[in-house]
Amino acid sequence: MVTGHGAQIIAMAGKGGTGKTTLTALLIKYLVESGRTPVLAVDADANANLNELLGLEVDITLGEIRERMKTETPQGMTKNEFMELHINQAVIEAKGFDLLVMGQPEGPGCYCMANSILAQVMEKLARNYRYLLVDNEAGMEHLSRLNLRKIHTLFVVSDPSARGVLTAARIADLTKSLQVDVRQKVLVVNRVPVEVPAALDKHVHEAIENTDLEFGGYLPASDEIFEKEMAQESLLDLPIDTPAVKNAFAIFERFLGGDGS
Numbered sequence: 725m726v727t728g729h730g731a732q733i734i735a736m737a738g739k740g741g742t743g744k745t746t747l748t749a750l751l752i753k754y755l756v757e758s759g760r761t762p763v764l765a766v767d768a769d770a771n772a773n774l775n776e777l778l779g780l781e782v783d784i785t786l787g788e789i790r791e792r793m794k795t796e797t798p799q800g801m802t803k804n805e806f807m808e809l810h811i812n813q814a815v816i817e818a819k820g821f822d823l824l825v826m827g828q829p830e831g832p833g834c835y836c837m838a839n840s841i842l843a844q845v846m847e848k849l850a851r852n853y854r855y856l857l858v859d860n861e862a863g864m865e866h867l868s869r870l871n872l873r874k875i876h877t878l879f880v881v882s883d884p885s886a887r888g889v890l891t892a893a894r895i896a897d898l899t900k901s902l903q904v905d906v907r908q909k910v911l912v913v914n915r916v917p918v919e920v921p922a923a924l925d926k927h928v929h930e931a932i933e934n935t936d937l938e939f940g941g942y943l944p945a946s947d948e949i950f951e952k953e954m955a956q957e958s959l960l961d962l963p964i965d966t967p968a969v970k971n972a973f974a975i976f977e978r979f980l981g982g983d984g985s
């Protein structure tokens with residue numbers, strides 16, 4: 725299991741399209757630019773796209789290696805050894821951080837063994853990093869698939885709507901049944917208008933009162949992010965005085981700044 729020997733684990737949660745991958749990219753930018761490296765980012769979304777926001781190409785995913793392990797492990801080699809040997813192929817090296825793409829989950833059937841091997845190999849790999857960031861898809865299945873037991877910070881991302889905030893609160897509650905020890909859960913409400921409506925603020929504060937979520941802050945709807953997305957350029961190149969980047973960095977500073985364990 726990934727207990728984070730060395731690596732502090734930070735994970736994303738939230739409905740699809742709320743901004744988890746965007747926030748992950750900004751978090752990588754923050755950690756790299758503040759010299760808190762090395763960072764391993766894990767794209768745990770079956771429809772992986774974190775690499776695109778970072779301007780990186782993916783050669784092979786962990787899922788593909790796991791498939792190869794089933795048929796291509798040579799005699800005299802254990803499946804663990806095969807995975808370990810090939811996992812390095814799947815690690816994309818960039819400036820100050822590495823990226824690992826999990827790819828498609830397996831089809832129906834028992835995949836307990838493949839996943840337990842994956843978790844073991846991941847645990848070993850994680851020891852080489854200061855931070856392990858997990859960009860999830862909407863569900864939380866990957867957290868259990870990776871067998872993450874100890875998460876330092878779970879960012880729960882919401883859109884700026886009443887129901888969005890309620891969903892975020894529900895997601896925060898769901899993690900309780902996952903048997904993961906989450907040290908802090910931080911709500912980030914993304915794509916808000918310049919003037920945050922009082923009604924939204926009220927919903928946010930209700931959610932904070934009724935759950936163990938802490939309020940991280942608001943991120944504005946950002947023309948700069950929109951333009952980068954349209955031009956298919958890396959979010960890592962956004963100037964740090966971009967309002968959305970500034971807000972995100974302030975949240976990271978507050979919740980990760982202490983750099984505790």
Ligand SMILES: Nc1ncnc2c1ncn2[C@@H]1O[C@H](COP(=O)(O)OP(=O)(O)O)[C@@H](O)[C@H]1O
Pocket residue numbers: 738739740741742743744745746747881914915943944945946947949950953968
């Ligand atoms: N603050 C923002 N301002 C403008 N566009 C944003 C912002 N946050 C996210 N987006 C855009 O919203 C879409 C969904 O964001 P994404 O991070 O992929 O969400 P998720 O990973 O939760 O599905 C993307 O096109 C992204 O560029």
Ligand SMILES: [Mg+2]
Pocket residue numbers: 744745746769859860861
């Ligand atoms: Mg995403």
